Amino acid sequence: MRVMPRGDLFPEIGPYETGYLPLSGGHVMYWEQAGNPNGRPVLFLHGGPGAGAGAVHRRFFDPHYWRIVIFDQRGAGRSRPLGGLEHNTTPDLVADIEVLRRHLAIEKFLLFGGSWGSTLALAYAQAHPAHVSGCVLRGVFLGRPAEVEWFLNDIKAIFPEAHAAFAGFLPEGERGDLLAAYLRRLTDPDPLVHVPAARSWSIFEGTCSTLLPSPETVSGFSQDRTALGLARIEAFYFAHGLFLPRDGLLAHMRQIAHIPAEIVQGRYDMICPATTAFELAASWRNARLTVVPDAGHSALEPGIRRALVAAVERFRMGR
Secondary structure (H helix, E strand, C coil): CCCCCCEEEECCCCCCEEEEEEHHHEEEEEEEEEEECCCCCEEEECCCCHHHHHHHHHEEEHCCCCCEECCCCCCCCCCCCCCCCCCCCCCHHHHHHHHHHCCCCCCCCECCCCCCCCHHHHHHHHHHHEEEEEEEEEECCCCCHHHHHHCCCHHCCCCHHHHHHHHHHHCCHHCCCHHHHHHHHHHHHHHHHHHHHHHHHHHHHHHHCCCCCCCHHHHHHHHHHHHHHHHHHHHHHCCCCCCCCCCHHHHHHHHHHCEEEEEEECCCCCCCCHHHHHHHHHHHCCEEEEEECCCCCCCCCHHHHHHHHHHHHHHCCCC
């Protein structure tokens, strides 16, 4: 008998298997499985890059139907080393998914990712389309320079107070290049330097992530371990063009045109504005775009999480 979601998410569950998987370059991946060991595989891809995954992310999926696979990307969450930047690129992360897929003897995944998780889902699907049964994407981010510039600077048109605090953390003379100034601090070996910088960056992102102010969201972002992985890796990736193809992900959509997709986007997403999701949907003939009229960026906003559960359920029902 299928477990019905309580409200909009499914009930809390624990993993039935966890492990650590050695990767290239001295990294070690934390991974877990939950739900039905004989079910249809779904792979959760967390955001950031560097944010890490959590227990709540298991709850988007019917545990009686789905074999839920979750992992922390290089340098993030429970993977080691925390905040590690060496041998940490998008191609490395794509290769890591293949290592995990083969380790778990899975032929095809449904990919589920939001924000940076949507970027990584697209990068993996374009590299390995034969191993992707579908995609559920939220708060789409394509890693283009204009999208990074929006987050670092232009977002101040909507969140001037949050941006003033973000920029004001730095000496006035360094505010002309926020990314470079933060990256210097985030990669400084002294915790007295990199921890406050990570907290400032992460609080800025958390503050801008919801439609209405959410102290709980900001508190979660500001925890030192979460903040360090998120801020250091995010800034590093931003400084290197997200390690994406020079011509961008949209230039390679032909390779995954046949793969079905559900795209969920908050109308008032200020981290990843809706125009990006619209462009992706327009270039993907098998994609359905759902715009949530009363939501921002966070996957846990009520309208977003209901729409994500509904999207996954459509794949369960055969779409």
